[in-house]
Amino acid sequence: MTTPGGPSTALHRPGTVGEAVAALAAEARAGRPVELLAGGTDLVPALRTGTRPPAAIVALRRVLELRVRGAGADTLTIGAGVTYTELAGWSLSPGLAATSRVVGSVQIRNCGTVGGALGSANPRGDLLTFLTAAQAEVLLTSEDGSRAAGLDDFLSAGRLPGELVTAVRVPRPSGPQTYLKIGGRQAAFPSLVSCALLVDRVRERVCCAVGGVAARPWRVAEAERLAAADVDWSTGTAPAALARRFGELAAAGVRAASPLGEDPRHPLEYRVHAAGVLAARAFARCLTARSAPRRESAP
Template sequence: MNLASMPRSLDEAVEALSATPGALAIAGGTDLMVEINAGLLLPRAVVALADVPELAGWTVREGHLLLGANLTFAQLSHPDLAVLAPALAQAARAVGSPQVRNVGTLGGNIGTAAPTSDLLPALTALGAVVTCRGPRGWREVPLGELLAGRRRPALLPGELVVSVRVPLTRGPQEFIKVGRRNALAPTVASFALVIDLDHRYIGCAAGAVAPAPVRLTEAEQWLATAIDWVVGRVADPGVYDRFGELVARQLDPVDDYRAPAAYRRHVIAVCAARALRRALPTR
């Protein structure tokens, strides 16, 4: 690596990324610098995004929450945002240490697409759409399509994540993470649940069980029939464990040094049942 640039606008950032094939965009660097220092990544150039104003901040527009790519985990867990996207805030609070949460960013988390990411399952359950900008212009891509099971997202050459759009919902949201200890632990399994009572929408996703978050559509469809949407409750306490079983049945978890597949399947079933129990009591 022998080139570095610090663009002051989105146009400059795209130009810098496009100017050198193999250039790497970096924001907080909490993941990428580890890989660079270990020799796992050898970028020909680095484009620092910290001073690009178009990537900062958040706003509410037309029933959606628009999140700038440079929002840190700490900012995502702020009470003003937590009331609008509780599952995302819960996931952001679960990330690493305070030092990491103060530096790591939303866009960087999508850009590295680590299988153990805490944000990505929550964003998947929320039905997030990612806005990208590159030399060919703008495009919007559903998060699931951008990840597509890869270790790196399907960004085009010279393209970077600008913002993320998630719908505002009225209803409970939950995120549960399991690791070897309560803090500073890589995720063994995670589960996110989003219920929108107004639109009768259910989104749920499992994390750290596959190369990318797994959207659990069959479990979502079944749960939609088990909810009393008028009062926002479930009729039968047996729904909780049944939901957990359906979630686990949809998964083919990875088996690695962090945990065996059987353990991950069991943990996800417990997390799903617990998340639903927290979200919706019995009537």
């Protein structure tokens, strides 16, 4: 079938996860490169320019199983076909919703999917930064069965031949969450530097990841340890000075990571500094006690 990928590109249009996995397995056995098409925000421009000419395309928009969200006692599961628009108002995960609201333009949010963000693995990707902070698991299926992989392992190894990402799984929120970014414009441009911070009041810990500085979104472990030790967990608050120190340790931690690469307009030192500023702001937003508003005196 003729497709945008070229006159010899095979197009599969499965209706179920089983059919999609069968198509991927058949292409893997034949040794043909295959691309997955969901929202198409990355693949379609690449097909138009001819930079990624696949031998086969597996289109996933008909696979409704991939567009399901679910909530368990301790976890949330988000299907790989769920779009940013569908997540932007999801009250069960305020941090995920906040992240989704600042991804790209309205058109990108309407088309872009969770699976697409994982597949592109953009080190500046908004969703990838949040999922790193959330310690997400990636759920995959093949003809050999299903498995779960930690996000770091998935980003290092990728999908095995014939595998399909079906969902991601994150812990249910047990405290405040926020996502901050710096970009050309807050929503319409890719992130330059970003920060996701999640507070877990049950386990008394803070999880924080920074995107846009290291070769992948980076957890700032030393800053997290400071927060775990010094936050007043009985009230879930911390002094303003702790937020500043948290930002300093976050900047030091991301500076020690393998760098993303030099950007003449935004040098590494600027991005490291910006990461520290965002981390401090995110910490303060989630944990710094706010003073009660003053009441005007009666005349």
